[in-house]
Amino acid sequence: MDSTTPTTGRPAVNGLAPTSGRLRVDGATLHYEVRGSGPLVLLIPGGTGGAASFDAVADRLAADYTVASYDPRGLTRSPLDDPDAPQRVEQHAEDAYRLLELLSPDAPARVAGCSSGAITALHLLAAHPDRVQKVVAHEPPLVEVLSDAPEHRALLIRVQDTLQREGLMPAAAIFAAGLQAEPTSPEPPAGLQAKPTSPEPLADTNASRTTPTPAPAEGPRAGSASPAPEPGAGARAGRPAPSTPSAAPVEAGGLPAEAAARVERTMGDMPYFLGRIVPSFMGYVPDLDRLQALSERLVLAGGVESRGEVPYRPAAVMAERFGTELVHFPGGHTGLSTHPDEFGALLAELLR
Template identity: 55%
Template sequence: MTAPTISSLRVNGATLHYEVRGRGPLVLLIPGGTGGAASFDGMAEDLAADGYTVVGYDPRGMSRSTLDDPDAEQHVAEHADDALRILDLLSPDEPALVFGASSGAIVALHLLTAHPERIARVVTHEPPVVEVLPDAAEHRALVARVQDTFRTQGLMPAMAVFAAGLNKDGDTKDGDTAEPEARPGLPPRAAARAEQTMADLPYFVGRIVPGFMSYAPDIRRLEGLSDRLVIAGGQDSRGELPYRSAAFLAERLGTELQHFPGGHVGLTTHPAEFGELLRKAFRS
């Protein structure tokens, strides 16, 4: 694997870690959940080899991207402004291709609506925009339960409540909503990534979940930009909450939901197949 060029960018209230591979039109990869630039390692090099400049980064507060105020509330618009700053730095004169996964897909949606002139095409994989759903009130209550459990019982009970609310069968078995925990026998790189995931979980649960799952996309604005937007769901996550949100949003916009391999984290479980479909989506 070719090592990326690693840099940092100072933004409002944070310092972002980002990684660049290849040469060509810019592809910005926006990770979701507790993922960072490392979550794209399995497909970023193939994208770069296909003639793109590929940029992944750690969202503010995650992994190597530090916050000036670790207790600051997190807002989708501010995260989208971070992504814009990267675009302006690395592709100031040309619109970019953007991929966002999960909470990163919410960021990508906001980036498209706020700065469409900077975007050539956006692919969003299972954005959990629960506010578009008819039963949105139930999911607001879920977020409130997660936050209450986090405050009163701690991280892992809160994650159990969250996973049960996301999964179609209401339990936590075979969940595909987060990166795996660190386990004995993992290769060193995977073990380090799993360890970082666990370290980022409190921030994700306490800051990202409430800040992002309350976000309501601008449907009317997205309707006018739908020719630049691909909404995708996982082949194996039908019925789960992020899939439902993506499918309902696609229906509202009158577009076809595209299916990518795997479930909610298919980009890490099926990186080659996922990357191949992503390249096709960028070209369509």
């Protein structure tokens, strides 16, 4: 049933010219991008950033690997056959599996995911361990593994109710506030914390990317402004708002055409993310016994600046349960965008 249609990629970055293609899967058509050569690394984005959120990191990894990134189903360049179709972690993980089958049919691949993309990566490992050599999961917002899970379920209900009654912006504000660290939030045992690094904050090297905000998969960051959707775009097909972390608003004026289009896509996908992805992904219950049995292939990670925040805590809890190290990346939930060089360097080290 799957089919692919390669297309011409965007201009080369650092001498690396990615190519893009379209993969037909059950209920959707995926947009994906590939660059470099060598063993496959599949990058699974969170929030509404799509493949573009990994551009700087992908260019770095492409010196040693074939690097694939993609827009998860339902985002602008990966349209659903049925815009109202419910979203499930299991189906998103199956999409990732189809990409592995297409791009690395004869060898297991390395996989990295951020936020909601990390949740997809964890289910992919549990469902298809023979196809995955290693997984790096950065801040999967799996609130069901937390001792205060009922509070987070109540938050998600409140967000969805506000979304339906008052719209995207009020709902995003409630969601962002609910992700903040509480003074009483439990910290992981000191012995489980990797020695943190504290690099100097760097400007985003990808001028076409918006400045993200933390949430379950790349959604609004606690305490940050919530982006407003492009008029009409976010509400296309009557979809509700999105759910994983997304990006903060950026002035499109003066941006190159490609950058402006990227900002437009990000804003337009916010309703889908908050309304369809967030409740499904944050409500997902992982198979902890299965993941523990596969923990030698799993790197759980958090941001050095996001200790105690809701998206950070599940990785700490799972690392404690599995008896593994919790690795700290530079920055917070969206360190991928705020510290791309350091983030990419550590990711390359962990994927070896």
